[in-house]
Amino acid sequence: MKIYKYTDLSKQNIEELCLRQLADDASIAKSVKAIIGKVKSAGDQALRDYALQFDKVNLDQLFLTKDEIAQIASEIPDDARAAIDTAYANIKKFHAAQISQEAKVETMPGVSCWREARAIARVGLYIPGGTAVLPSTFLMLGIPAILAGCQEIVVCSPPQQNGKTNCFLAYCAQLLGIEKIYLAGGAQAIAAMAFGTESVPEVYKIFGPGNRYVTQAKQQVLASGITAIDMPAGPSEVLVIADETASPAFVAADLLAQAEHGTDSQAILIANSAALITETLQQIELQLSELPRKDIAAQAIVNSYAVLVENMTQAMAFSNAYAPEHLILATDHYEELIPQIINAGSVFLGNLTPESAGDYASGTNHTLPTSGFAKAYSGVSIDSFIKKITFQHISPQGLTAIGPTVEILAAAEGLQAHKNAITIRLKSSDGY
Numbered sequence: 001m002k003i004y005k006y007t008d009l010s011k012q013n014i015e016e017l018c019l020r021q022l023a024d025d026a027s028i029a030k031s032v033k034a035i036i037g038k039v040k041s042a043g044d045q046a047l048r049d050y051a052l053q054f055d056k057v058n059l060d061q062l063f064l065t066k067d068e069i070a071q072i073a074s075e076i077p078d079d080a081r082a083a084i085d086t087a088y089a090n091i092k093k094f095h096a097a098q099i100s101q102e103a104k105v106e107t108m109p110g111v112s113c114w115r116e117a118r119a120i121a122r123v124g125l126y127i128p129g130g131t132a133v134l135p136s137t138f139l140m141l142g143i144p145a146i147l148a149g150c151q152e153i154v155v156c157s158p159p160q161q162n163g164k165t166n167c168f169l170a171y172c173a174q175l176l177g178i179e180k181i182y183l184a185g186g187a188q189a190i191a192a193m194a195f196g197t198e199s200v201p202e203v204y205k206i207f208g209p210g211n212r213y214v215t216q217a218k219q220q221v222l223a224s225g226i227t228a229i230d231m232p233a234g235p236s237e238v239l240v241i242a243d244e245t246a247s248p249a250f251v252a253a254d255l256l257a258q259a260e261h262g263t264d265s266q267a268i269l270i271a272n273s274a275a276l277i278t279e280t281l282q283q284i285e286l287q288l289s290e291l292p293r294k295d296i297a298a299q300a301i302v303n304s305y306a307v308l309v310e311n312m313t314q315a316m317a318f319s320n321a322y323a324p325e326h327l328i329l330a331t332d333h334y335e336e337l338i339p340q341i342i343n344a345g346s347v348f349l350g351n352l353t354p355e356s357a358g359d360y361a362s363g364t365n366h367t368l369p370t371s372g373f374a375k376a377y378s379g380v381s382i383d384s385f386i387k388k389i390t391f392q393h394i395s396p397q398g399l400t401a402i403g404p405t406v407e408i409l410a411a412a413e414g415l416q417a418h419k420n421a422i423t424i425r426l427k428s429s430d431g432y
């Protein structure tokens with residue numbers, strides 16, 4: 001992991017450090033375009049071919065039925081079932097509190113305006129399952145989709161070596177009341193949900209994190225104007241701001257937790273002491289050697305870096321420029337930093353709040369914007385699964401109040417028919 005001194009960095013250096021672009025971005029975009037094209041033209045057959053090519057499985061059937069899901073779910077160990085139940089309850093509680101009704105507003109006497117939420121009718125959820133199957137993502141997407149009232153929920157996840165999925169994912173499907181899991185991964189799953197195939201229904205909006213193929217595919221189907229997406233939620237990242245109150249062992253554990261997701265994950269350390277950086281790097285070496293996914297995490301750590309700052313103002317300036325998916329404030333003095341946070345997907349406060357808690361069970365959503373998109377996007381929430389429709393009603397009194405304003409503005413724009421729609425009503429003797 002490289003170490004930089006903040007005061008040695010120019011504005012351009014900082015911009016470059018904050019870029020997540022990788023050398024093979026263009027080739028990924030090219031292969032994703034080809035995959036989307038093949039799914040559009042060959043449908044289910046393309047999904048079977050890609051399952052064989054990328055997931056190394058021959059699929060007769062592209063989905064698991066309710067009975068198959070029940071059979072797989074029955075194999076879940078009791079402790080895992082209880083842990084999923086706890087996570088489910090916490091995530092549900094947090095997301096249910098996001099449901100709200102807006103007040104009607106009378107902008108002028110007799111002119112009422114309001115908004116009502118309606119669920120997006122058909123949504124697609126992508127549950128990663130390449131190097132690790134993520135049932136937690138199923139909860140993070142399925143719970144808000146159901147709470148929002150989405151009627152059709154299509155779920156895709158890559159097939160595992162036995163051509164099925166694992167018991168944890170199957171149990172989540174049961175908890176959520178989802179009766180089918182489509183066995184498709186990567187860009188081909190995204191294309192299937194965007195365009196539809198013989199088996200996979202097309203949806204209006206696609207949700208979920210994934211590797212660079214998945215994220216690129218979501219961006220391409222969005223650009224094609226065919227479907228909406230939640231956000232670009234690609235390779236995981238974390239930025240830890242640590243001071244003298246932090247524990248190097250805890251900080252190292254948090255950095256490694258995101259590094260183990262993929263070789264292209266990033267784990268950034270910002271600290272106000274060189275000794276703290278050195279000790280944390282030592283801890284990383286120590287803890288890394290014990291990890292089953294040490295090869296993946298080690299590569300991600302090589303792609304990561306530390307920045308030595310003189311004070312927390314510099315630390316916050318760097319963090320806001322980087323706009324991390326996850327920001328950990330590993331300091332007892334986190335309260336005073338909160339107002340300075342401008343760009344971050346999700347924030348973890350203090351030395352006893354590991355990011356893993358949010359990944360699994362505290363209640364917040366773990367599907368979050370990466371690659372600097374936290375400058376403009378929020379993570380998944382109930383809002384992601386609804387649209388808000390505006391309504392208005394104008395009474396006779398309201399028509400008299402607002403009419404002349406609209407007539408004058410319509411005339412100013414030279415749009416006579418707009419003006420007439422008011423005038424004809426004002427002239428009518430009873431007002432309607």
Ligand SMILES: NC(=O)c1ccc[n+]([C@@H]2O[C@H](COP(=O)([O-])OP(=O)(O)OC[C@H]3O[C@@H](n4cnc5c(N)ncnc54)[C@H](O)[C@@H]3O)[C@@H](O)[C@H]2O)c1
Pocket residue numbers: 031050054055127128129130131132134137158184185186187188209210211212213214232233234235236261262265325366367368369370
């Ligand atoms: N931002 C977030 O909110 C968030 C949340 C959870 C996970 N993640 C990220 O999700 C990702 C999960 O990645 P994963 O790979 O384990 O699972 P994945 O399900 O995203 O991708 C697996 C699929 O990628 C496709 N693929 C693999 N190699 C390919 C190739 N050479 N060409 C074309 N397609 C190929 C295959 O179809 C495979 O089924 C990680 O990067 C992790 O950091 C992000």
Ligand SMILES: N[C@H](CO)Cc1c[nH]c[nH+]1
Pocket residue numbers: 134136137235236237258325359366367368
């Ligand atoms: N850290 C991931 C989001 O970037 C979410 C996750 C799922 N499982 C473990 N972690």
Ligand SMILES: [Zn+2]
Pocket residue numbers: 236257258261359
């Ligand atoms: Zn994680």
